[in-house]
Amino acid sequence: MYYFPPKVLANVEIPSDNTTGAAQTNRRYARMAISFFAVDPVQVERALRAVQERQGRGENVDFLTALTAAKILSKSQAEHLRLEKAPADQAEEDASRRRPTKFDPAAGAPAGDLTRIGPYRILRRLGAGGMGAVYLGFDGAGNRQVALKILSAEQAPKQNILQRFQREGRHGALLVHPNIVRTFGAAQDAETGLHFIVLEYVEGITALDLLDRAGKLQIGDALHIILDIARALEHAHKSQIIHRDIKPGNILVTPSGLAKLSDLGLAKRRDDPASLTHATQGIGTPYYMPYEQAMNAKMADERSDIYALGATLYHLLTGEVPFPGESSLEIVEKKAVGVFRRASEINTEIPVTLDEILTRMLARDPASRYQTASDVIVDLERSHLAAKIPSFVQIDSALQDPVVVERLTSPVETTQPDLQLQSAAQAKKAREQQIWFLRYRDPRGNLVKAKGSAANVLERIKNGTIPANAEASLSAQGKFKPLGQWPEFQTGLAAATSREPEEKANPAEAWAERSGRGRWLWLAVAAAGIGAVGLVLTTVFLWVWN
Numbered sequence: 001m002y003y004f005p006p007k008v009l010a011n012v013e014i015p016s017d018n019t020t021g022a023a024q025t026n027r028r029y030a031r032m033a034i035s036f037f038a039v040d041p042v043q044v045e046r047a048l049r050a051v052q053e054r055q056g057r058g059e060n061v062d063f064l065t066a067l068t069a070a071k072i073l074s075k076s077q078a079e080h081l082r083l084e085k086a087p088a089d090q091a092e093e094d095a096s097r098r099r100p101t102k103f104d105p106a107a108g109a110p111a112g113d114l115t116r117i118g119p120y121r122i123l124r125r126l127g128a129g130g131m132g133a134v135y136l137g138f139d140g141a142g143n144r145q146v147a148l149k150i151l152s153a154e155q156a157p158k159q160n161i162l163q164r165f166q167r168e169g170r171h172g173a174l175l176v177h178p179n180i181v182r183t184f185g186a187a188q189d190a191e192t193g194l195h196f197i198v199l200e201y202v203e204g205i206t207a208l209d210l211l212d213r214a215g216k217l218q219i220g221d222a223l224h225i226i227l228d229i230a231r232a233l234e235h236a237h238k239s240q241i242i243h244r245d246i247k248p249g250n251i252l253v254t255p256s257g258l259a260k261l262s263d264l265g266l267a268k269r270r271d272d273p274a275s276l277t278h279a280t281q282g283i284g285t286p287y288y289m290p291y292e293q294a295m296n297a298k299m300a301d302e303r304s305d306i307y308a309l310g311a312t313l314y315h316l317l318t319g320e321v322p323f324p325g326e327s328s329l330e331i332v333e334k335k336a337v338g339v340f341r342r343a344s345e346i347n348t349e350i351p352v353t354l355d356e357i358l359t360r361m362l363a364r365d366p367a368s369r370y371q372t373a374s375d376v377i378v379d380l381e382r383s384h385l386a387a388k389i390p391s392f393v394q395i396d397s398a399l400q401d402p403v404v405v406e407r408l409t410s411p412v413e414t415t416q417p418d419l420q421l422q423s424a425a426q427a428k429k430a431r432e433q434q435i436w437f438l439r440y441r442d443p444r445g446n447l448v449k450a451k452g453s454a455a456n457v458l459e460r461i462k463n464g465t466i467p468a469n470a471e472a473s474l475s476a477q478g479k480f481k482p483l484g485q486w487p488e489f490q491t492g493l494a495a496a497t498s499r500e501p502e503e504k505a506n507p508a509e510a511w512a513e514r515s516g517r518g519r520w521l522w523l524a525v526a527a528a529g530i531g532a533v534g535l536v537l538t539t540v541f542l543w544v545w546n
């Protein structure tokens with residue numbers, strides 16, 4: 001689910017008021033298309049103007065159909081928007097709060113009113129996400145309100161989506177922390193077959209809502225929220241979970257000012273290959289995710305979450321994202337370069353310390369970033385800039401929350417970096433920088449020696465310039481083992497081998513053949529050269545002779 005920040009939406013010149021109902025609906029759909037599906041705003045705007053013109057001439061044109069015809073939206077995306085309640089319809093929103101939630105059969109849910117799911121009573125709708133909608137529910141047994149995230153029946157038959165939803169439930173259940181929205185469980189409703197996740201109900205608003213209201217946040221408030229989410233990340237990372245979608249829209253802020261990380265829909269367990277969708281697809285939200293994740297979601301690790309947290313902090317402090325752009329491609333290209341405006345240039349109240357923290361969080365190269373969330377917490381705490389209670393919170397409400405009271409009354413003690421996490425991260429960084437020694441035989445049987453970083457070796461495996469049967473070692477005199485026996489290269493080798501069929505089943509053979517082809521080419525060029533020189537010499541000789 002993409003959420004484009006309001007700033008960017010504001011840049012899109014969706015023509016303003018033109019009072020007819022159709023024009024307003026078109027405009028709403030245009031904004032939703034950009035916001036939900038990250039489509040190119042310029043194309044949407046062009047389509048919108050064309051449709052408005054045709055409607056102005058009295059033609060019966062449907063804007064969503066026009067977006068599909070122009071291939072800006074897929075049919076199912078257009079349908080999704082058609083079924084989505086237009087957000088500006090406040091009256092309708094209010095009305096829906098008063099009556100029991102009605103499930104629209106067209107939206108894939110069963111016909112009729114669904115007032116219960118599993119043992120929970122459904123009270124009202126709280127919001128919609130990428131895979132379904134979230135409802136306020138009542139848990140009679142626990143005598144408490146809960147949030148019920150229900151996978152839409154339209155999405156459930158898609159195996160990858162269902163698996164992702166179930167994984168979200170499992171990952172959530174592993175995380176119990178005051179700064180993470182609690183997952184109580186996940187189940188399938190026996191009667192309707194709908195899949196759902198039961199979550200702690202957080203009565204509050206998202207950090208994106210706060211940005212919408214204020215444009216940007218006070219420094220103390222922004223740091224308070226980010227510090228809370230850094231604590232959430234510290235806990236998640238310790239539990240081997242990478243969130244992969246940190247953004248203002250996924251931070252819920254309670255009336256007591258506690259920030260809670262939500263939406264584990266894209267989270268993965270470290271080293272769990274099943275957590276991946278398409279390895280080459282950069283899932284997540286383009287404005288906040290780091291370059292390496294945009295290139296390949298598989299590359300995301302703890303440091304990618306730290307980057308996204310940095311991008312979120314930047315947005316909260318300045319009201320702007322560090323790498324703005326109107327299309328995912330434009331944003332990613334800027335991230336590839338990695339240069340962004342210093343936050344203090346946009347908001348002159350921002351002190352140098354914060355610029356420095358942001359530079360380390362948003363470093364292009366993961367090795368130059370903070371390596372752990374604990375390191376981020378230490379620097380944020382040392383800055384003493386975070387508000388104890390955010391300015392937008394009523395002190396009375398804050399003091400009713402036991403977690404807030406505990407934090408306010410516990411002795412001031414700066415967090416020490418988590419040594420276990422830190423040493424794991426340092427070990428990872430050291431391994432990335434390590435030099436590998438390689439040896440292998442070229443097609444003529446000569447022993448070749450080479451060396452390079454793991455990334456270097458992987459690149460060469462990928463482009464076939466070293467054979468799969470090469471041996472590697474971490475020192476020149478060390479124990480050499482076949483590449484396939486080093487975990488660092490197993491995935492790369494497997495990928496290279498699976499790509500081979502159109503060439504040769506065995507990468508070593510393909511490599512040898514490629515090299516062999518090269519050798520014949522060189523021989524042909526050399527023979528042609530010798531022939532040409534011979535011809536010139538003969539001509540000169542005959543000319544001198546005569």
Ligand code: ADP
Nearest residue numbers: 001126127128129130134147199200201202263
């Ligand atoms: P997305 O995929 O858009 O991030 P989610 O499916 O996680 O969305 O949630 C959609 C919306 O539902 C959120 O923006 C929020 O307003 C609301 N919401 C989600 N979880 C909760 C919760 N635990 N308590 C209260 N509201 C929630």
